[in-house]
Amino acid sequence: MNSALIYPAIDTAPEILKLTDVRVRFSVSNDWLGRPRGYAHALNGIDLQVRAGETLGIVGESGCGKSTLAQLLMGLLKPTSGAVSWANGKNGEGSSNVQIVFQDPQSSLNPRLPIWRIITEPLYARGMRSSEQMRSIAAKVAAQVGIRPEYLDRFAHQFSGGQRQRIAIARALSSDPDIIVLDEPTSALDISVQAQILNLLAELQQARNLTYILISHNVSVVRHMADRVAVMYLGQIVELGSAAQVLEQPRHPYTRLLFEAVPRLGVPLLAEQVAAPTELPGNRNLPEGCFFFERCSLSRQDCGQPQVMRGGQHQQVRCHVQD
Amino acid sequence: MSTCNPVLAIDNLSLEFPAYKSSVKALNGVSLHVNPGEIVGVVGESGSGKSVTAMLSMRLLPERSYRITSGSLSMLNRDMLSAPEKDLLKIRGRDAAMIFQEPMTALNPTRRIGRQMLDVIIHHQKISASAAHAKAIALLRDMHIASPEQVLESYPFELSGGMRQRVMIALAFSCEPQLLIADEPTTALDVTVQRQVLLLLREKARQKGTAILLITHDMALVSQFCDRVYVMYTGAVVEQGLTAEVMSNPRHPYTQGLLSGLPEMVEPGQPLMTIPGQVPNLSQLPTGCTFAERCTHAMPVCAKRPVLTAIHHDEQRKSACWLPQEELS
Numbered sequence: 001m002n003s004a005l006i007y008p009a010i011d012t013a014p015e016i017l018k019l020t021d022v023r024v025r026f027s028v029s030n031d032w033l034g035r036p037r038g039y040a041h042a043l044n045g046i047d048l049q050v051r052a053g054e055t056l057g058i059v060g061e062s063g064c065g066k067s068t069l070a071q072l073l074m075g076l077l078k079p080t081s082g083a084v085s086w087a088n089g090k091n092g093e094g095s096s097n098v099q100i101v102f103q104d105p106q107s108s109l110n111p112r113l114p115i116w117r118i119i120t121e122p123l124y125a126r127g128m129r130s131s132e133q134m135r136s137i138a139a140k141v142a143a144q145v146g147i148r149p150e151y152l153d154r155f156a157h158q159f160s161g162g163q164r165q166r167i168a169i170a171r172a173l174s175s176d177p178d179i180i181v182l183d184e185p186t187s188a189l190d191i192s193v194q195a196q197i198l199n200l201l202a203e204l205q206q207a208r209n210l211t212y213i214l215i216s217h218n219v220s221v222v223r224h225m226a227d228r229v230a231v232m233y234l235g236q237i238v239e240l241g242s243a244a245q246v247l248e249q250p251r252h253p254y255t256r257l258l259f260e261a262v263p264r265l266g267v268p269l270l271a272e273q274v275a276a277p278t279e280l281p282g283n284r285n286l287p288e289g290c291f292f293f294e295r296c297s298l299s300r301q302d303c304g305q306p307q308v309m310r311g312g313q314h315q316q317v318r319c320h321v322q323d
Numbered sequence: 324m325s326t327c328n329p330v331l332a333i334d335n336l337s338l339e340f341p342a343y344k345s346s347v348k349a350l351n352g353v354s355l356h357v358n359p360g361e362i363v364g365v366v367g368e369s370g371s372g373k374s375v376t377a378m379l380s381m382r383l384l385p386e387r388s389y390r391i392t393s394g395s396l397s398m399l400n401r402d403m404l405s406a407p408e409k410d411l412l413k414i415r416g417r418d419a420a421m422i423f424q425e426p427m428t429a430l431n432p433t434r435r436i437g438r439q440m441l442d443v444i445i446h447h448q449k450i451s452a453s454a455a456h457a458k459a460i461a462l463l464r465d466m467h468i469a470s471p472e473q474v475l476e477s478y479p480f481e482l483s484g485g486m487r488q489r490v491m492i493a494l495a496f497s498c499e500p501q502l503l504i505a506d507e508p509t510t511a512l513d514v515t516v517q518r519q520v521l522l523l524l525r526e527k528a529r530q531k532g533t534a535i536l537l538i539t540h541d542m543a544l545v546s547q548f549c550d551r552v553y554v555m556y557t558g559a560v561v562e563q564g565l566t567a568e569v570m571s572n573p574r575h576p577y578t579q580g581l582l583s584g585l586p587e588m589v590e591p592g593q594p595l596m597t598i599p600g601q602v603p604n605l606s607q608l609p610t611g612c613t614f615a616e617r618c619t620h621a622m623p624v625c626a627k628r629p630v631l632t633a634i635h636h637d638e639q640r641k642s643a644c645w646l647p648q649e650e651l652s
Contacts (some may be wrong), residue, residue: 062513225586263543265585267546
């Protein structure tokens, strides 16, 4: 295969966001002096770069820290340690413009606002007060996502699920963000609507050169959309690389396990390994060595040491067995 | 297979929910049957009537909130639509069990798992509490739960989602039902857990000869798990057949649209095939084919509602479409 085809020009695009050894932990319960008794370790050393114009897919099971990462990128959380640096932000603060599209459009749209106000809420938050200006921007963005301008004065409950998700996307677009975080954008939608929304996201990305961070547990959606993929397990990235490479030739045992479990059309369900542990280990006390040790089929004696990311530019794996 | 008595037989069932000055026609002539020991899938989008079908089969819809306008529903040769509540209490849980999407809401959050399991077992089987306890432990062990005693002593919130769903399956099988209705049993679970839960479900069903009616929206899951499949749209079956045949050679334009809209079906980055438009409003259904306005093959004859017709005289394989079947292949 032509290598230019597999690895698009993304590699040379400028970095707009860099995470260096980011850790986030939450105190679980406090003793009578208010000192934390224990911690939930949500993110355990994330190193990640986001380049302009790419789609970075993040996959993993529930509890692996996907949503904490989304909140961190949105600036809703501060890292406990490590640095989040924006290319055009100030002093490493999260001052860059990031917008998010949530999973459930029903609960993420304000039921009391007409949709032109919903769409321009990010602009309002940034200090825009002129109604005419906001309305004209709302009309423009709504047209781009396929919402008719006559509908601008309606309320969210008057729309179907797919249309509501379009409104949520319009809201994310209205302030011209550097990055749009898509947190499970289609998992609340029906199949036929999912296809429409994914197409819309792809069209908008081409037209406006958007940068997406796509968080999903649906591997086929990630395969369809993403240029690069990060696989997360217990607050760490265990595999990172170009989508073609990671999804076609996964190297980390966890990535393989995850992808094998995805239902595929016409592939029968085989009854091996019913009793294999499928639970994530708790994140109160982190394992000493490799985080995946307990569930790993390839575990060896020397897996008791912490693992680091290895490998080249196109695929990095946090597993020393794969060398 | 079609000669033996089906455990669930629904024939031309129509149901509507009265609403202000109108009614929502949730089911419009559903016909389906489940044979003993068979795993049958029902796929469809939201609003297609698949959950209403499941709930009505167990008579779990609130009484007097709905109106049956035609058709019949029988489970194990008993008419479920006219059965009194007293009989239903015996049927539910013993002859037919149900697994819901979100195990957290299906289990009582204020009572320990053990208490809840014993309630069901003792209600339906006349056995002592200690025998019921032993049975609960055996059931949980069958679900590959490592420490059943500990699980029985815990509250639902102490268990993970996969664990809770396994408890639900154990509970559903506690009285060895002949039919198990699973309404989106794995939607709230991760893929690795989903796979395990499905495998356990299938293993147990095959062992006990239980028939499963699986309600889902996931085409890939149906293709892996079910023997036969019904595709529903606006409260009616539009296509039915053996899973492998429906998946590899869908005949109804709606099924074709659903399958080709999956991200797996195209190269990454290529635009996906979509079904234009939206599901019609169930209170104002067109008199003709309900899919006609979204259909690329729509013809004048589509102003009349098509019925399910056998394809190539195969009674298992049916499609509700006017298009000559040859043209669709």
